[in-house]
Amino acid sequence: MTSVLMARTFALSPNNDRVAFSWRIIMTLPSYAMNQASFPEMYERWLVGPLFRPWAEMTLEELALSPGDRVLDIACGTGIAARVARERLGHAAYVVGIDISPDMLAVARAVEPAIDWREGNASALPLRDGEQFDVVVCQQGLQFFPDKPAAAAQMRGALAKGGRLALATWRPDDEIPFFRELRRVAERHLGAIVDQRYSLGDAAPLEALLRDAGFHEVRSRIVSRTIRFGEGAPFLRLNTMALVGMSSLAKEMGNQERKRIVNEIVSESASALQPYSDGSGLAFELSTNLATAKG
Secondary structure: OOOOOOOEEEOOOOOOOOOEEEOOOOOOOOHHHHOOOOHHHHHHHHHHHHHHHHHHHHHHHHHOOOOOOEEEEEOOOOOHHHHHHHHHHOOOOEEEEEEOOHHHHHHHHHHOOOOEEEEOEOOEOOOOOOOOEEEEEEEOOHHHOOOHHHHHHHHHHHEEEEEEEEEEEEOOHHHOHHHHHHHHHHHHHHOOOOOHHHOOOOHHHHHHHHHHOOOEEEEEEEEEEEEEEOOHHHHHHHHHHHHHHOOOOHHHOOHHHHHHHHHHHHHHHHHHHHHHEEOOEEEEEEEEEEEEEEO
C-alpha cells in the first residue's frame, strides 16, 4: 500500500512521487529520518496494521475483487493493499506493487516475496508492453505526486477496459481534531506547516482529476472510522517527524537540531493524546475520501 497517513508524508523529494513519511499516517519525512534503514521497518511495524490495513481492506471491498482479477497497487509503500489483494484472490493471483522507495520495497519483498514489487515513478509506471490490470489502487499516495495529471493518465493507461480504480486521500485535518491539535503544537516551534497529507482533502478536485484523465463513472464518498493503536508513543513520534519534515523552517536546520525539535514537540504533544487514550491504547476518528472510477 502506498504509501499515508504518516508514511505518505515521509517519502517525497522534489523528484519523487511521495513524501517520505507516505501517514500510505501517512507526509514528507525529513532526510535524516528517511536515510535511516530502520524507517521502513518502523512504518511496517507501527503503522501498517492499525492504520493502513483497515483502509486497504475497505478499499478492496469497495472494488469487489473477483477470481482472476489482475491488481496494481501504486505507491504501495511496504505493500499492504497488494498483500490484502493476494490474500483475497489466492496465491495464483497476478498482483503488482510499485513504489518510488527501494527501502520500502525491500520490506515489502521481505514480508511477501511472491508479489511482483517494482521500483518506479507514478508519472512513468514501470509496466511491460501492453500490460494492463483489472483493478488499480492508490491508497494515500496521490496527494504527494508532483505531477498529478500525469499520474492519473498513467493509471488510466494501466487499467483495462471496464477495469476498476480506487483512490483514497485523507480529508482535511481541520475535520480531524486530533491531527489538527498535533499540528498546532508543532507550529508553536516551527511556524505554519502545510501538511501535504491533506492536500487532496476536498473530493471535488480529486473527481475532476479522474474525469480529465478519461475515467468513467467517477464517484466519491467520505468514509470515517475509529483507528486504534495499542501504543501511542511510536505513533506520536512518527507523526511529529512527518510534521517537522514538512516545515520550511526545519529544512534550514541541521540533523541534530531537527532531532532536538522532534523531541521537544513529542514531549509537548503528549497531553494532546490524553483525551484519545484509554486503558487499551490510543483511539481517534479518521476520515478519507474514497474515489472510484472505471476505465
